[in-house]
Amino acid sequence: MTASVSAQTISTPTVDIDALRAQFPTLHQEVHGHPLVYLDNAATTQKPRAVIDAISHYYEHDNANVHRGVHSLSERATQRMENVRNTVQRFINAPAPEQIIFTRGTTDSINLIAHGFARAFLKPGDEVLITGMEHHANIVPWQQACELSGATLLHAAILDNGELDLDDFQRKLSSRTRIAAFTHVSNALGTINPIEKLIGWARAVGAAVLIDGAQAIAHAPVDVQKLDCDFYVFSGHKLYGPTGTGVLYGKREWLDKLPVYQTGGDMIREVRLEGSTFAGIPHKFEAGTPHIAGIIGLGAAIDFLHAQPWAALIEHEQQLLAHATKLARNIPGLQIIGEAAHKACVLSFTLENVHPHDIGTFLDFEGVAVRAGHHCAMPVMHRFDVPATARASFAIYNTFDEVEKFINAVESVRKTFA
Ligand code: 7TS
Secondary structure, three states: OOOOOOHHHOOOOOOOHHHHHOOOHHHOOEEOOEEOEEOEOOOOOOOOHHHHHHHHHHHHHHOOOOOOOOOHHHHHHHHHHHHHHHHHHHHHOOOOHHHEEEEOOHHHHHHHHHHHHHHHOOOOOOEEEEEOOOOHHHOHHHHHHHHHHOOEEEEEOEOOOOOEOHHHHHHHOOOOEEEEEEEOEOOOOOEEOOHHHHHHHHHHOOOEEEEEOOOOOOOOOOOHHHHOOOEEEEEHHHHOOOOOOEEEEEOHHHHHHOOOOOOOOOOEEEEEOOEEEEOOOOHHHOOOOOOHHHHHHHHHHHHHHHOOOHHHHHHHHHHHHHHHHHHHHOOOOEEEOOOOOOEOOEEEEEEOOEOHHHHHHHHHHOOEEOEEEOOOOHHHHHHOOOOOEEEEEOOOOOOHHHHHHHHHHHHHHHHHHO
16 A cells, blocks of 8 residues: 555554543444444544443433432432533533533534524624634524624635635624634634634624534633633534533623523523513523433543543544544545644545545445535535545544554545546
């Protein structure tokens, strides 16, 4: 194989990846007769035994509804769920647990904020600034919010290398900007945005700032107080936790004045048939029975990550990306989409004469799971004039050997379609 260098030349001595992998049951299976090489981590990560066990334990021992019963099971379930609020608070260094709102995921969190802005804070003449590299979850809710309120949606351009055009971002900020909503890390390009800078510029014109942390949260520590953003949102399932869980962190002054989103049980103070009053944060935004088991699983995922040598694993992920990028560059006809100087664990690419879906299907026959498509970032595809890309995305449990299996499989695709 032309592109390969020996995996033995690279190592991450401080982490035992085999021991880590042993904790992820899904990784140990064959797909089409090959050991699974799971490189679709930007879509969702696999779950460690600790998370699976925490969910099972809840259903086997503590299952009850929360915040309602006076009986022991309900108190236990409530305690376990509320403990996770504290875990998340510490994880992102939020000032207080009530500033952590449990949601269904990043999409749900952004919809909550966009809905509130449309109802209470946006009017004709106001502007919302996003970027051209957002996931649809951070585009469409703002299109809706602007449509409803008469505000105008602007976006900052992407440079040819996949970095955000910082000049364009600054140019499009003004005293009219009510909120700047942008991604920490692009899911389609891997670009890590210089969010500290962007937050500073947005705050300087008096705009609120929402960071979409979906692709960042599993790959570097986040400190919301240091960032000084107004909102930071992410999904549990990209953080080794369960699907259907997510977090919305907000500054207290925003959460207090943001109007309610979904309404019903659990989020009220008093209901009369003539009208209702609402609970304070966080419950104001948590209508209905929450995903109790999932939230407990999310807590277990964060505890799991804390028990790992996370700094070394972040370095390991960066080395995987560097190795994959280096090998991919040697494959004739392969074009990497997104070559920012600072990237997280995403390698998006096209191959001459091969549709990305065919790459994905062929790789699956070799046991290699990648995503092919527009990655819910159609504007990025338009910007780079491609219908879709194939995307390998790495996590803490991936190995150099897997990177090479992936590259070998891509090389076979190229030869097959040549
Ligand atoms: N924002 C970003 C940057 C994302 O990458 C995703 C999901 C979302 C928002 C939405 O997250 P959800 O958990 O609410 O669905 N990204 C992807 C992806 O890249 N492949 O599958 C899902």
